[in-house]
Amino acid sequence: MEFKVFWSKEKNIPIIVDEEKDMIRIKTENLTFISNDLRPVFIEEKHLLKILFGWDESIYYKSIWATKQGKYIVDGVLKRESFIKHIKKIENIEKFREKILGFNPNKKMKNIEESILENFIKENREHLYYLLHSEDIDEEGFLVGAYPFIEKAVEIYKNRIPMVSFSGGKDSTVVSHLVRKGLNNQEILHIFGDTTLELPDTYKYVKKFKEENIFTPFFDERNEENDFFQMCKEIGPPSRVKSWCCSIFKTGPMGTTLSNFDEEFLTFYGVRRKESASRSKYKKLGKTPKIHGGLVTSPIIDWLDIEVWLYILSENIMFNEAYKKGFSRVGCWMCPNNSDISQFLSKIYVRKDSNPEINFDSEDWESFLYEFGEKIVKNYYIKNKIDIDEDKLKIEVKEYVEKSKWKARQGGEGLEKSKDAVIRKKECVNEKNSFLFQLNRNIDIEFITLFKPFGSMIFINKKEIKEVIILNSKEEALFKLLYKDKEREVRVTLIDIEDKYLFGKIVKQLNKFNTCIYCQACNSTCSFGAISVTNGKYEIDENKCVHCLNCITKFESGCLVASALKIRIEDGE
Structure with missing residues (x-):
């Protein structure tokens, strides 16, 4: 059943109807289609519209509703004024803000609003x-x-x-x-x-x-x-x-x-x-x-x-x-x-002057976006070996922020952390299906923890070299890891070469190890509550883990931070 919103000229309110089922009511009450959906506009927003569009005092006493597209319907008439175009014309945001925050609706405004909403409730009760x-x-x-x-x-x-x-x-x-x-x-x-x-x-x-x-x-x-x-x-x-x-x-x-x-x-x-x-x-x-x-x-x-x-x-x-x-x-x-x-x-x-309890506000956010935008724009010109003067830089940074280009960004270009998003790999000559990976942090107990979701493990110590064989639920060998504690190189040897997705899953866990900042996003990837990322530790409860591998496949690069930075794998010689 598809419901739509019609307008009652007599009641001056929207009425929700099924166009086919309620055809008789539509004709009898002379209802006209107005929108697929609406929301009520309250007195406070009416005041903002009055200041923004330059409407007169009568706007406070009208039946106003907004569409999902940001257009306004006033007493059943769709207004063509563009909210976006008008805010771009504001020369002094602080003076505009003072006019908005200083508003106090009077009793008549409140009574009219209450009457409009009561009619809306009454006519849509059924x-x-x-x-x-x-x-x-x-x-x-x-x-x-x-x-x-x-x-x-x-x-x-x-x-x-x-x-x-x-x-x-x-x-x-x-x-x-x-x-x-x-x-x-x-x-x-x-x-x-x-x-x-x-x-x-x-x-x-x-x-x-x-x-x-x-x-x-x-x-x-x-x-x-x-x-x-x-x-x-x-x-x-x-x-x-x-x-x-x-x-x-x-x-x-x-x-x-x-x-x-x-x-x-x-x-x-x-x-x-x-x-x-x-x-x-x-x-x-x-x-x-x-x-x-x-x-x-x-x-x-x-x-x-x-x-x-x-x-x-x-x-x-x-x-x-x-x-x-x-x-x-x-x-x-x-x-x-x-x-x-x-x-x-x-x-x-969202400002500290009116909300002293908040830690940062819209001004802080805008300042950060300008700083970030400058870093991104500069990095682009440096990377492409193009000179840019200060005036042009300011113009491009302003455009980056005001046109919300940051909302479309992807990858970690221009960020120091993006260096952690590079994994260096080379194929081993002496052993088939083996690869050497150069990591960006020392191997420790957490490194092994990240491979628990694959299955059980067999540990073999060969003096300084540690060997770990990972088995699936059928106790069949999947792959093995060779490494030295507190060093940054690991050899991965595939044993189950039939699983074409296995290598990619291993790389995802290497990504996770490289870029993990204990952000806690992984806590939500496990439906069984096996993962706990707290106090700078990444732990997996083997009694709860069912080896579904959802924690590995959930994020594009295995790790949310790695995905945000857009991991790169560089092949060695």
């Missing part, structure tokens, strides 16, 4: 009932209604502990409320992956949520051992091509905590297919290696943005204030996947 209680079966064979679906999922997986993955965004807020209300149980475990990069309003909201839901067990998980800014300096900022931050600062820490539990979980989260092309392929219920216990489900996977808001407003649920300010999503504020609009809003709202 549709919300369908979303919550329908016994229809969807294309995957699951119940459509959120409440019966949740009850059935918990019944089928009664041996698993129900848990909510809570981000502080509107979708996980709705899922949290649905699960607790649907199961009539306030004691559902919640876990919040604190990336340390959340919007200030997100931290305020999470704090209020915990205060208002004292019977709901709540885990805050964060990576205490790595600093985002420092990592950006070492391996470059995350990009849309290599978004390394989520694994290190969200799923990694969550995986670390959940691996300490012997129980398995049924994790409810707020993923929706309409959010992006990649998420359109997600299943309503399925396994995931990202969360220990590995079974995740989203009762709102087919909901629209406007349906999420319909539930929040109908149930009068507290939500993240960032949405009122115009943020369409409230993840990490410097995420490379953020829109230009979100990037602009961060310049207004």
Whole structure:
């Protein structure tokens, strides 16, 4: 069933309908198609639009909704003003910011907004009932209604502990409320992956949520051992091509905590297919290696943005204030996947002067991007032996930052750490299927640990030389390693030459050894909780490891950092 958003001229609000099923209502009430999806625009964002577009005072009292493309519908009329074009015209961001932050809505504005939203709730009440209680079966064979679906999922997986993955965004807020209300149980475990990069309003909201839901067990998980800014300096900022931050600062820490539990979980989260092309392929219920216990489900996977808001407003649920300010999503504020609009809003709202509790803000981030951009641009000209004067350098660096070219970067060109991303290899003449690798750090116990996922090991000591034979689950030899402790050369000899992927997997573990900075991303690669990366140690619990090799194949180069730096293998003579 495909729902779309129509406009009621009489009620001056959007109405969610099934174009085929609700044809009579569409004709009777003279509804007109307006958009595939919408979100409400609150008073705070209306004020921003007034200042940005130069609209008059009446804008505060109109019914305004935004499309996913960033266009605004005012009293049923699509406005053509471009948000992006207008922010480029702002000459003084500080003066503009003062006008935004100094706004206080009056009682009349609040009353009008409340009236508009009440009408929206009233006219869409029947549709919300369908979303919550329908016994229809969807294309995957699951119940459509959120409440019966949740009850059935918990019944089928009664041996698993129900848990909510809570981000502080509107979708996980709705899922949290649905699960607790649907199961009539306030004691559902919640876990919040604190990336340390959340919007200030997100931290305020999470704090209020915990205060208002004292019977709901709540885990805050964060990576205490790595600093985002420092990592950006070492391996470059995350990009849309290599978004390394989520694994290190969200799923990694969550995986670390959940691996300490012997129980398995049924994790409810707020993923929706309409959010992006990649998420359109997600299943309503399925396994995931990202969360220990590995079974995740989203009762709102087919909901629209406007349906999420319909539930929040109908149930009068507290939500993240960032949405009122115009943020369409409230993840990490410097995420490379953020829109230009979100990037602009961060310049207004993510500042230390208005949020003294934060460690760094949008000004710090912009300064870093300029420093990084200069390093990248300079490296390009030096590498290609081209001279560049200071004026041209400044122009190109400004363009690199303002046109967000950093979001498209890949590899470690211009970074000192990229030198660790080079593995030197040469084929051995004296032994068939053998290769010598030159590593960038001394071989130690951790080196051997990284080969545990392949299977069991046989250790043979030959005076100074150590020999390790790695066996598979059938006790068949796969390959052997020859090395000396505290040296940097290792000989790899393939024994199972039928496995055409074996060599590549071995190289991935060598990459991992070379570039590992104990970022904790590997913690989320194991569904069995066998990997523990904490306190500068990489450990694998052999009693938990099932030798699935997911920890090796998960990342392109075997290691997230190695993938971000783009590993190179240089053949020797």
